[in-house]
Amino acid sequence: MTKIRKVSPDNPEGITRDMTPEEQASYDRDVANAQARATEQAEAKAQKEDLKASAKAKLIAGEPLTQDEADTIVI
Amino acid sequence: MATLNLGRIKPVFRGAYSGSTAYVVDDIVTYGDECFICIQAHGAGTQATSQTAYWKKLAAKGTDGTDVGTTITTQGDILYRDGSGLQRLAKGTAGQALKMNTAANAPEWGTISSDFVRIVTAAGDGTSVLDLDSCFSADYENYRILANIHTSAAANVNIRLQDSSNTEISSGYYYAGTQNYRSSSASGGDTKSAWNSDKWQPEESVETETEGYGQIIVQISRPFVASRYTLMQIDYHCYDGSTFRSVQSHCSLRNDAQMAGFRFYVTSGNITSSSSISVYGIKNS
Numbered sequence: 001m002t003k004i005r006k007v008s009p010d011n012p013e014g015i016t017r018d019m020t021p022e023e024q025a026s027y028d029r030d031v032a033n034a035q036a037r038a039t040e041q042a043e044a045k046a047q048k049e050d051l052k053a054s055a056k057a058k059l060i061a062g063e064p065l066t067q068d069e070a071d072t073i074v075i
Numbered sequence: 076m077a078t079l080n081l082g083r084i085k086p087v088f089r090g091a092y093s094g095s096t097a098y099v100v101d102d103i104v105t106y107g108d109e110c111f112i113c114i115q116a117h118g119a120g121t122q123a124t125s126q127t128a129y130w131k132k133l134a135a136k137g138t139d140g141t142d143v144g145t146t147i148t149t150q151g152d153i154l155y156r157d158g159s160g161l162q163r164l165a166k167g168t169a170g171q172a173l174k175m176n177t178a179a180n181a182p183e184w185g186t187i188s189s190d191f192v193r194i195v196t197a198a199g200d201g202t203s204v205l206d207l208d209s210c211f212s213a214d215y216e217n218y219r220i221l222a223n224i225h226t227s228a229a230a231n232v233n234i235r236l237q238d239s240s241n242t243e244i245s246s247g248y249y250y251a252g253t254q255n256y257r258s259s260s261a262s263g264g265d266t267k268s269a270w271n272s273d274k275w276q277p278e279e280s281v282e283t284e285t286e287g288y289g290q291i292i293v294q295i296s297r298p299f300v301a302s303r304y305t306l307m308q309i310d311y312h313c314y315d316g317s318t319f320r321s322v323q324s325h326c327s328l329r330n331d332a333q334m335a336g337f338r339f340y341v342t343s344g345n346i347t348s349s350s351s352i353s354v355y356g357i358k359n360s
Contacts, residue, residue, distance in 0.1 A: 007206065008195065009209060027340070
């Protein structure tokens, strides 16, 4: 069970306890969402790098770019 | 041998005046905390000390003083003077300070008011979630959070506000920000933004070195004002042992309920016991 710590002006020492089942379920969703978002962003970043590399190669070769490739080099 | 009566050659103290005693010249008596000398002999009970033809006042009574011992009665009491005399100010309670009352004519115990007040400080305890409950109130319009965060692993910086029931708000976060980084061999930056997110996540996968902390400064505007959105900004930097990161982000929580607290949480590792978060209230007027 994941731990949660709660502190307030009335209880500055605070308490540390196990999450309730509801809190745990919510936290687990946050963790899953964070991992999914991280994976999604990593994939997007890799895809953008691929497109940039492809765009660069096509520019050197004088070939036309796709819209996605053009988007990586046009600000 | 002839005898010559010289009369009294010194006064005689007769104690307290008595109406049943006859007095002669140079008798001295006390009456009403005053002292009198007889200047004309008279019979018992015939002339009180108020009769100036018979008594001359030697020593007049002064103004009655105040018995301090009966005015201040309890350990910690303070003695002061009001418009009529000495008064007792009962001791205050722990943490109170002595100040003047509103009329500026008497001291009183009270809480020192400041425009910038530390409300609470929380230490980490190796948990993934750290809630600071009920730290926002109507007393202050703006709040500043100063945090030194050390995480046990590469972690995301996640923040959520909590409503007046200290229930976290998990929607309505609109934010945008930038991160710049520098390592020994590279530098760069990117943006972090979200539209109607379930949290405010200024940066992802930041880590603090063992000896260091992530320094976080958060400004929160009007969280406890109902019918208004809460605005926040963060200034954050950390060093993970190889890369220095600097993050600035601004967030609007589009929820017009009163917000009473906030939550820091990480989705990997934990917030170690060497971390600390302090919340300060700032008055506008």
